[in-house]
Amino acid sequence: MSARIYQNQKNALQSGKALTHIWVLEYAPAEAKQADPLTGWAGSGDTQQQLRLNFPSQEAAIAYAQKQGVAYTVIATPPKTLKLQAYADNFR
Template structure:
């Protein structure tokens, strides 16, 4: 069976909003090395499970899916939010 990675998407660095960061993602890890195609030069491999990405509303739902389908998995903890508190007066120091 495939090894799955369960993680929570971080906030997009290009935007200030936190849309879709509450969902949990299940991705399958690659099991074979990518080979360049001799004709086009594009990288590819025969494992199509590595192209699958599924979204779940909770961590428990993602874990239940992996348990039900017989996939082994590991959970990557969500990155800790770092708040950089600034005051307008700091611009004039």
């Protein structure tokens, strides 16, 4: 069982930064999803895949994973780049 630890990103369509400080631990899928023959919906017997744990800091998420004996991968948050552009640049 393995997990990934990452920080929430701001959606491109949102201007606010709410919940971007939270660190998330998600378990990797242990088995592939299969289509149900009756309904056609995709599902699996892996219940760990449904868990999404929130932590106030990266250290807290790592401490939890180590305490539970879960192999983890920390995904670094990419740096935010701001493209400053004037309205007049649209007409060049």
